[in-house]
Amino acid sequence: MADQKKMVEEITSMDEDFAKWYTDVVKKAELIDYSSVRGCMVFEPYGYAIWENIQKILDGMFKETGHQNVYMPMLIPESLLQKEKDHVEGFAPEVAWVTQGGGQELEERLCIRPTSETLFCEHYRNVIHSYRDLPKLYNQWCSVLRWEKTTRPFLRNMEFLWQEGHTMHETAEEAVAETEQMLNIYARFCEEYLAIPVVKGRKTDKEKFAGAEATYTIEAMMHDGKALQSGTSHYFGDGFARAFDIQFQGRDNKPQYPHQTSWGVSTRIIGGIIMTHGDDSGLVLPPAIAPVQVMVIPIAQHKEGVLEKAEEVKKMISGYCRAGIDCSDNSPGWKFAQYEMKGVPLRLELGPKDIEKGQCVLVRRDTREKAFVPLEKLSAEIPRLLKEIHDSLFARALENRESRTFSATTLEELTKLADERSGYIKAMWCGDLQCEEKLKEVAGVSSRCIPFEQEHISDTCVCCGKPAKEMVYWGKAY
Amino acid sequence: MADQKKMVEEITSMDEDFAKWYTDVVKKAELIDYSSVRGCMVFEPYGYAIWENIQKILDGMFKETGHQNVYMPMLIPESLLQKEKDHVEGFAPEVAWVTQGGGQELEERLCIRPTSETLFCEHYRNVIHSYRDLPKLYNQWCSVLRWEKTTRPFLRNMEFLWQEGHTMHETAEEAVAETEQMLNIYARFCEEYLAIPVVKGRKTDKEKFAGAEATYTIEAMMHDGKALQSGTSHYFGDGFARAFDIQFQGRDNKPQYPHQTSWGVSTRIIGGIIMTHGDDSGLVLPPAIAPVQVMVIPIAQHKEGVLEKAEEVKKMISGYCRAGIDCSDNSPGWKFAQYEMKGVPLRLELGPKDIEKGQCVLVRRDTREKAFVPLEKLSAEIPRLLKEIHDSLFARALENRESRTFSATTLEELTKLADERSGYIKAMWCGDLQCEEKLKEVAGVSSRCIPFEQEHISDTCVCCGKPAKEMVYWGKAY
Ligand SMILES: [Zn+2]
Ligand SMILES: [Zn+2]
Numbered sequence: 007m008a009d010q011k012k013m014v015e016e017i018t019s020m021d022e023d024f025a026k027w028y029t030d031v032v033k034k035a036e037l038i039d040y041s042s043v044r045g046c047m048v049f050e051p052y053g054y055a056i057w058e059n060i061q062k063i064l065d066g067m068f069k070e071t072g073h074q075n076v077y078m079p080m081l082i083p084e085s086l087l088q089k090e091k092d093h094v095e096g097f098a099p100e101v102a103w104v105t106q107g108g109g110q111e112l113e114e115r116l117c118i119r120p121t122s123e124t125l126f127c128e129h130y131r132n133v134i135h136s137y138r139d140l141p142k143l144y145n146q147w148c149s150v151l152r153w154e155k156t157t158r159p160f161l162r163n164m165e166f167l168w169q170e171g172h173t174m175h176e177t178a179e180e181a182v183a184e185t186e187q188m189l190n191i192y193a194r195f196c197e198e199y200l201a202i203p204v205v206k207g208r209k210t211d212k213e214k215f216a217g218a219e220a221t222y223t224i225e226a227m228m229h230d231g232k233a234l235q236s237g238t239s240h241y242f243g244d245g246f247a248r249a250f251d252i253q254f255q256g257r258d259n260k261p262q263y264p265h266q267t268s269w270g271v272s273t274r275i276i277g278g279i280i281m282t283h284g285d286d287s288g289l290v291l292p293p294a295i296a297p298v299q300v301m302v303i304p305i306a307q308h309k310e311g312v313l314e315k316a317e318e319v320k321k322m323i324s325g326y327c328r329a330g331i332d333c334s335d336n337s338p339g340w341k342f343a344q345y346e347m348k349g350v351p352l353r354l355e356l357g358p359k360d361i362e363k364g365q366c367v368l369v370r371r372d373t374r375e376k377a378f379v380p381l382e383k384l385s386a387e388i389p390r391l392l393k394e395i396h397d398s399l400f401a402r403a404l405e406n407r408e409s410r411t412f413s414a415t416t417l418e419e420l421t422k423l424a425d426e427r428s429g430y431i432k433a434m435w436c437g438d439l440q441c442e443e444k445l446k447e448v449a450g451v452s453s454r455c456i457p458f459e460q461e462h463i464s465d466t467c468v469c470c471g472k473p474a475k476e477m478v479y480w481g482k483a484y
Numbered sequence: 485m486a487d488q489k490k491m492v493e494e495i496t497s498m499d500e501d502f503a504k505w506y507t508d509v510v511k512k513a514e515l516i517d518y519s520s521v522r523g524c525m526v527f528e529p530y531g532y533a534i535w536e537n538i539q540k541i542l543d544g545m546f547k548e549t550g551h552q553n554v555y556m557p558m559l560i561p562e563s564l565l566q567k568e569k570d571h572v573e574g575f576a577p578e579v580a581w582v583t584q585g586g587g588q589e590l591e592e593r594l595c596i597r598p599t600s601e602t603l604f605c606e607h608y609r610n611v612i613h614s615y616r617d618l619p620k621l622y623n624q625w626c627s628v629l630r631w632e633k634t635t636r637p638f639l640r641n642m643e644f645l646w647q648e649g650h651t652m653h654e655t656a657e658e659a660v661a662e663t664e665q666m667l668n669i670y671a672r673f674c675e676e677y678l679a680i681p682v683v684k685g686r687k688t689d690k691e692k693f694a695g696a697e698a699t700y701t702i703e704a705m706m707h708d709g710k711a712l713q714s715g716t717s718h719y720f721g722d723g724f725a726r727a728f729d730i731q732f733q734g735r736d737n738k739p740q741y742p743h744q745t746s747w748g749v750s751t752r753i754i755g756g757i758i759m760t761h762g763d764d765s766g767l768v769l770p771p772a773i774a775p776v777q778v779m780v781i782p783i784a785q786h787k788e789g790v791l792e793k794a795e796e797v798k799k800m801i802s803g804y805c806r807a808g809i810d811c812s813d814n815s816p817g818w819k820f821a822q823y824e825m826k827g828v829p830l831r832l833e834l835g836p837k838d839i840e841k842g843q844c845v846l847v848r849r850d851t852r853e854k855a856f857v858p859l860e861k862l863s864a865e866i867p868r869l870l871k872e873i874h875d876s877l878f879a880r881a882l883e884n885r886e887s888r889t890f891s892a893t894t895l896e897e898l899t900k901l902a903d904e905r906s907g908y909i910k911a912m913w914c915g916d917l918q919c920e921e922k923l924k925e926v927a928g929v930s931s932r933c934i935p936f937e938q939e940h941i942s943d944t945c946v947c948c949g950k951p952a953k954e955m956v957y958w959g960k961a962y
Contacts, residue, residue: 039607039610039611041556041557041603041606041607042561042564042606043557043559043560043561043594046557046558046559047557048554048555048556048557048603048607049554049555049556050554050611051553051554051622054552054554054555055552055553057555058553074532074533075529075532075533075536076526076527076528076529076532077526077527077532077535077627077645078519078526078527079519079521079524079525079526079643080524080558080596080627080629080643081521081524081580081629081643082521083520083521086520099586099587100586101585102559102582102584102585102586102594103582103583103584103585104580104581104582104583104596105581105582105583106580106581106583106593107579107580107581107631108577108578108580108631108632108633109577109631115584116521116580118558118582118596125519125526128519128520129517129519129526132517133517133528138812144529148627149555149558149626151558151559153585153586153587154586155586165557165558165559167555
């Protein structure tokens with residue numbers, strides 16, 4: 007028990023210092039280690055296993071909707087990056103440049119991809135000739151690098167892992183439908199697998215992706231009331247196609263420019279999982295992506311038959327869940343704390359008395375509820391509990407969001423809310439960049455999104471009083 | 485038929501120009517496209533799908549043997565790369581250096597990983613403290629970059645995809661056993677999944693990995709008699725551990741250095757698949773990694789009911805194989821040539837007469853054998869044929885290797901063989917670097933490996949006539 011107490015002491019409490027709590031969890035749950043390059047981090051086995059589960063689910067959803075995986079080079083020549091004006095302006099300041107290779111100075115600098123629109127366009131130019139070649143629905147899983155000034159594990163790594171989908175379509179309508187489809191896939195993934203409720207909407211021009219005509223986003227609210235942009239989907243029109251001279255022969259036999267999209271989700275989302283569901287004992291993982299869903303812990307394992315039975319139970323339940331077992335000589339108390347820290351959804355305790363009675367103890371990570379369960383009922387009870395944990399995590403996150411969603415009709419009201427509370431502020435907006443900038447300056451909030459589900463809060467812009475065009479979610483964000 | 489003829493004409497024949505045949509196949513089978521950075525290539529959907537299948541099988545084999553996936557940064561500071569003397573000497577000449585980031589000159593150059601021993605060691609130093617922390621059995625899937633002077637698709641990309649396993653062990657024996665285990669896994673993978681017979685052995689000191697005590701290799705022979713190193717496994721002793729000051733408290737309570745291994749297989753192996761099994765009509769894929777194992781081609785598809793039945797058959801066989809269907813308005817002849825080019829193991833033709841008789845035509849890619857098969861027998865016949873194709877590809881490759889394996893006892897004999905024939909030359913060696921270099925100079929062959937299965941060819945070194953230590957496979961290699 008001394009051990010257990012010690013482990014728990016090592017985490018800062020959420021209320022005391024949320025940022026410190028976060029980095030404590032990331033380290034203590036063995037998700038991430040720092041490397042000697044600032045902002046480039048080691049994804050340790052447990053952190054990477056979460057990413058593998060995310061990949062597997064998303065990749066399945068992409069393939070089901072007709073997407074194919076490819077792999078593009080990691081290096082982009084400077085001249086290629088410069089082909090689309092807005093894009094290079096957005097990304098050039100935050101790239102890393104390779105200037106030497108094979109012992110020589112290069113004639114042209116090569117940047118490490120911060121995103122791959124330009125590379126996909128270069129390839130699409132080679133392979134798109136006719137409307138018969140469309141649509142092209144490509145995706146890649148890779149790492150990208152952005153030279154960030156300040157970095158935080160998962161949330162703002164300099165190098166991070168992600169998937170980037172890049173598609174080309176015959177018509178604008180098809181391309182827009184694709185951006186919507188992918189945003190809906192991201193939203194469904196967050197809600198049905200990560201138990202994270204999201205708001206779907208469009209970014210303002212100020213916040214949209216460099217080179218895009220429109221950026222769609224899903225925004226999640228963290229435990230502390232700050233927002234996390236959790237997935238984006240961009241519609242490019244034919245801007246890149248024109249810049250890269252990608253043309254195809256249309257059904258009318260005339261040359262046309264294809265319409266383009268891109269969409270991505272990154273390892274940032276792991277930061278979102280931590281900050282949505284975690285508590286003062288550490289990580290709380292949604293069952294769908296937990297590397298271990300049920301951890302078997304033998305009690306009094308030195309007693310005859312305990313270890314054997316525990317192994318048997320682990321093997322038995324492996325048929326319907328991801329099961330682990332800890333037979334190390336650490337104390338049960340240490341193990342309890344360890345797997346609470348790691349956010350394992352269910353703990354299965356099994357001691358000599360349980361074995362006698364043909365039962366075990368199941369303990370939920372989220373509520374700590376304990377139940378004695380006959381071994382022959384595990385095959386029904388474990389899936390039921392995992393589902394219940396998912397639902398209850400989702401409900402709790404939704405409740406947090408609802409209790410932290412406010413609305414304001416005046417600048418005074420909005421500023422006061424931004425000062426005193428942490429969360430979303432719904433308010434009307436005239437659409438002017440100036441008002442958006444003023445809200446940032448005066449109240450410290452940015453526009454999170456123009457939600458698809460609009461509400462009428464008032465007739466006039468919360469900032470300037472001119473007629474309002476749209477309702478916007480404002481807030482502070484990671 | 486005009487279309488089909490045209491497609492086939494576009495490939496150079498193997499006998500005419502094997503190198504040109506190879507690049508033709510790579511392009512026409514839509515495996516790879518070139519990018520504007522020399523040696524950095526686009527893995528197109530079909531090429532990447534082959535890699536995904538390879539990954540899935542190998543990853544399963546790694547996890548079954550207790551390995552865990554991680555992800556390390558892609559950048560290595562110069563000072564870190566320099567910690568192990570032999571290693572930096574081997575790799576420094578062929579790395580790319582990042583010297584600018586975020587608009588500034590960097591104080592220290594960062595190289596893009598050519599391999600990640602140094603990064604793993606840096607991390608292991610943080611997480612290995614006691615014998616209880618051992619073994620560490622980590623692997624990562626990533627891309628690496630080596631600044632090659634000449635490049636060829638898959639065989640010598642500047643950037644390539646691979647997996648690199650890096651493990652740490654309590655004892656030298658355990659580490660050596662690990663390198664052997666992984667080499668055996670690679671060999672089994674090549675033979676049982678890729679239908680490529682391999683020779684297992686040890687590299688000479690000249691050919692071993694920079695910084696390793698011993699490098700083990702599997703060598704495959706291509707259709708043209710040249711060798712391809714297809715997977716390697718390295719034993720490092722405690723050299724890196726000492727250089728990086730990684731110590732653990734042993735069972736005797738004393739500080740000790742752990743023993744290390746690394747092992748890797750890369751997208752090079754796809755080049756090996758092409759050059760082992762391909763023919764003058766294009767790619768021939770071993771069924772286990774073919775993205776599509778059976779391609780359904782409707783005949784006279786404008787006739788009523790043909791497309792519907794073809795879709796039905798495709799759906800039906802999808803239960804036990806990876807099936808595709810081509811309902812495009814290209815001619816059947818064009819489609820036949822197209823999927824021969826792409827190396828799809830089985831073609832399933834289905835026309836109105838077949839439908840009437842409740843049958844279809846199955847055509848093997850490797851032998852072009854045709855068979856009428858009743859639809860209700862497909863579930864037995866398809867798996868049987870896929871297995872037969874695998875076995876026959878393996879037998880053919882083995883036969884090629886055997887017919888191209890020679891032996892020599894004198895320098896004259898060896899030189900003559902190297903001049904006139906293409907393949908392996910088995911010959912005895914005294915173990916001196918000088919003799920190895922002389923064989924390269926005089927006969928143009930390098931040592932492929934010192935095979936585990938030794939044979940006694942003669943008593944003396946083929947080069948200098950001094951007493952021989954080992955039998956070596958000599959040859960030309962990719
Ligand atoms: Zn306004
Ligand atoms: Zn000799």
